[in-house]
Amino acid sequence: MQRKTALQLTLAVLLLNVGILLSPRLFQRQMPPLRVVFLDVGQGDSCVIQTPKGQVMVVDTGNRSLTGQDDMGRRVVAPYLRSLGVQRIDLLLLTHPDSDHIGGAISLLEQFPVGILESNGQDTRPLQNEVVQQAKQRYVTLHHAAKGEDIELDGVRVQVLAPLSNDTQEPTNSHSIVLRLTYGESSLLLTGDAERDEEAHILQSGNLTPTQLLKVGHHGSLTSTTEAFLSRVAPRIAVISVGKHNRYGHPHPQIMERLKRHEVQVFRTDTQGAITCTSDTKGWKCEPYTRLPQ
Numbered sequence: 001m002q003r004k005t006a007l008q009l010t011l012a013v014l015l016l017n018v019g020i021l022l023s024p025r026l027f028q029r030q031m032p033p034l035r036v037v038f039l040d041v042g043q044g045d046s047c048v049i050q051t052p053k054g055q056v057m058v059v060d061t062g063n064r065s066l067t068g069q070d071d072m073g074r075r076v077v078a079p080y081l082r083s084l085g086v087q088r089i090d091l092l093l094l095t096h097p098d099s100d101h102i103g104g105a106i107s108l109l110e111q112f113p114v115g116i117l118e119s120n121g122q123d124t125r126p127l128q129n130e131v132v133q134q135a136k137q138r139y140v141t142l143h144h145a146a147k148g149e150d151i152e153l154d155g156v157r158v159q160v161l162a163p164l165s166n167d168t169q170e171p172t173n174s175h176s177i178v179l180r181l182t183y184g185e186s187s188l189l190l191t192g193d194a195e196r197d198e199e200a201h202i203l204q205s206g207n208l209t210p211t212q213l214l215k216v217g218h219h220g221s222l223t224s225t226t227e228a229f230l231s232r233v234a235p236r237i238a239v240i241s242v243g244k245h246n247r248y249g250h251p252h253p254q255i256m257e258r259l260k261r262h263e264v265q266v267f268r269t270d271t272q273g274a275i276t277c278t279s280d281t282k283g284w285k286c287e288p289y290t291r292l293p294q
């Protein structure tokens with residue numbers, strides 16, 4: 001009886017070894033990916049994040065024209081979410097109340113159940129007030145982002161680095177929510193339209209560590225991405241969310257030059273469409289929707 005057990009054990013070990021030899025990947029721990037998509041919403045920002053277990057976070061929603069006709073929430077973000085089979089937005093985060101970031105929020109609230117709406121606290125600004133009222137009518141949980149907030153979502157750590165001040169009267173860009181996400185060894189910094197004063201405050205706070213993937217602040221404007229900030233972040237990849245032939249001249253040639261000098265691989269939504277970045281905890285793989293001609 002004992003001999004039979006020993007034989008079975010030997011056989012099992014042997015089979016296991018054969019299995020390892022034939023298929024080493026089978027025994028490596030594969031982590032489900034974190035998926036981050038920077039949508040092409042013209043001049044504006046919208047980023048869709050899917051956690052490894054499928055929770056959905058939308059950071060900013062693109063613009064809506066004053067007439068309400070051209071609405072990136074309705075035209076781009078909602079159809080994209082539906083194409084993924086998404087039926088609910090767990091967290092809708094609005095970095096600051098400028099229309100190129102929150103213009104599409106009302107359409108998203110109309111079309112999807114939203115778990116939490118997180119804002120930067122500047123809720124008296126007209127457009128943001130409209131969004132907040134819409135969310136209240138739908139019994140969405142409202143939350144103001146606070147510096148030092150540190151949550152975990154399906155193994156993804158989300159840290160709020162800014163706004164650092166409680167002064168909701170400061171300019172909207174300077175009060176942008178800045179987020180740092182980490183998943184294993186991979187990291188991502190979402191900066192909204194943070195400008196040099198907010199970047200300097202974040203640097204002073206000492207909470208910013210090198211980050212592999214950077215969403216460039218304020219669409220590549222010269223007001224953001226200072227030398228000091230870029231040196232601290234030291235990204236490997238940067239994404240610029242920007243509209244084709246925009247009237248602000250974003251991204252600024254000096255910022256492009258600065259990124260080049262720092263040997264950062266740059267993706268842009270105006271020339272390459274949506275940029276999809278995935279991480280298996282080790283680092284990022286980013287794919288543009290359109291490949292640039294070589």
Ligand SMILES: [Zn+2]
Pocket residue numbers: 044045098100101193218219
């Ligand atoms: Zn903006």
Ligand SMILES: [Zn+2]
Pocket residue numbers: 096098172173193
């Ligand atoms: Zn702005």
